[in-house]
Amino acid sequence: MATQKQKVLIIEDHLEIREGTAEILELTDNYEVLTAANGREGVDLALEHIPDLILCDIMMPELDGYGVLYMLGKYETTKNIPFIFLTAKTERADIRKAMEMGADDYLTKPFDDIELLNAIEVRLKKREQQLASAQDNTERSDDATQDALLDQLVGEARMKRVKKKQMLYEAGDMPHFVYYVRQGKIRTFLSYVDGRELSTSIIAEQQLFGYESPLLNIPYSDNAVALEDAEVALLPKEAFFELLYRKPNLAGKIIRLLSGNVQAKEKQMLGFAYDTVRKRVANALIEVAEKSAPEQDSCSIRISREDLAALAGTANETISRMLADFKDEKLITKAGNSIVIASVNQLKRIKH
Numbered sequence: 001m002a003t004q005k006q007k008v009l010i011i012e013d014h015l016e017i018r019e020g021t022a023e024i025l026e027l028t029d030n031y032e033v034l035t036a037a038n039g040r041e042g043v044d045l046a047l048e049h050i051p052d053l054i055l056c057d058i059m060m061p062e063l064d065g066y067g068v069l070y071m072l073g074k075y076e077t078t079k080n081i082p083f084i085f086l087t088a089k090t091e092r093a094d095i096r097k098a099m100e101m102g103a104d105d106y107l108t109k110p111f112d113d114i115e116l117l118n119a120i121e122v123r124l125k126k127r128e129q130q131l132a133s134a135q136d137n138t139e140r141s142d143d144a145t146q147d148a149l150l151d152q153l154v155g156e157a158r159m160k161r162v163k164k165k166q167m168l169y170e171a172g173d174m175p176h177f178v179y180y181v182r183q184g185k186i187r188t189f190l191s192y193v194d195g196r197e198l199s200t201s202i203i204a205e206q207q208l209f210g211y212e213s214p215l216l217n218i219p220y221s222d223n224a225v226a227l228e229d230a231e232v233a234l235l236p237k238e239a240f241f242e243l244l245y246r247k248p249n250l251a252g253k254i255i256r257l258l259s260g261n262v263q264a265k266e267k268q269m270l271g272f273a274y275d276t277v278r279k280r281v282a283n284a285l286i287e288v289a290e291k292s293a294p295e296q297d298s299c300s301i302r303i304s305r306e307d308l309a310a311l312a313g314t315a316n317e318t319i320s321r322m323l324a325d326f327k328d329e330k331l332i333t334k335a336g337n338s339i340v341i342a343s344v345n346q347l348k349r350i351k352h
Helices: 015-027 039-049 065-072 092-100 113-156 212-216 237-246 248-274 277-292 305-312 316-328 344-348
Strands: 006-011 031-036 053-057 083-087 105-108 158-162 167-169 177-183 186-191 197-203 223-226 230-236 299-301 332-335 338-341
Touching (some): 006 015, 006 039, 015 031, 015 113, 031 039, 039 053, 039 065, 053 065, 065 083, 065 092, 083 092, 105 113, 113 230, 113 237, 186 305, 197 248, 230 237, 248 277, 277 299, 277 305, 277 316, 277 338, 277 344, 305 316, 316 332
Parallel strands (some): 006 031
Antiparallel strands (some): 167 223, 177 230, 186 197, 332 338
8 A cells, every 4th residue: 555645845936946856855756746936836835735844945036935934824724834944045043043933944055865855754753743742642631521521420410329239220120320330349240040140240439330221222131239338320321421422532432341341241251161160260359359459469358259159150169169279279368258369460370
């Protein structure tokens, strides 16, 4: 696939210099060249074609190089175009005036091919870096705006305090809210007719959940219960979706969350199919630890055997046996109702 050529405008009243400079650039096959014989023509061409870089003589009839730079600085579309003066004058005062007016560089005539190409490449590369940095800053600023708007929506929402094991919604309920965890942790799970449960995720503080069904306007397919005492913000789905429509970055964030959820569920299903029970219990402990104490290698967690069994997809008796094994191997210890994990990384190294 051919690389798009960058557009260079040469404004030079001297025919031989103008044509010679254009020929050098065209021979590289990297540039599309526009030429103007005087300053006024150059300004018109710049406004019409918006070049990537401008080479401009200083001493010209009708409108000199300083005038060209001044005129183009008045327009939003042209004021930031890299601008290189071509001059036969080497007096410090002229060079200083050019740079003070906003020129990016200057070339003293006569100049050779290498000087010309190097000056252009350096200025274009610097411009690309500036544009990339500006885009990055804009995205970060926009992300901060989205977070602030979401925080505002959370701040205006009704808060619900739930006790450990209290249900927030059940499979089959029609959704009216999107949920945001202010404090505590929430567990989502599927339940079977024989009473067994399979946990699908653990939602920690400052995380959204329960948005899939409102997006599709269908009943919940899973259940949500407090894993511990928690405080949850109830975001009216209409207000939440209005915010998504107005702020594409926030919509993109939700899409990424949905994609991550799908990948996590696929990984979980593969684990149920191919991992040993020992590995599944280790993964369940890791998930709770990473939700409870992110980026900490050792931590204390509180989770019932029933909830851990649902997360690992196994029976309570199996959980008791695995926890006893992990305790014998010094991977965990017990402290009252808490499980103290010596090293999350050690648990991750369990293969069988």
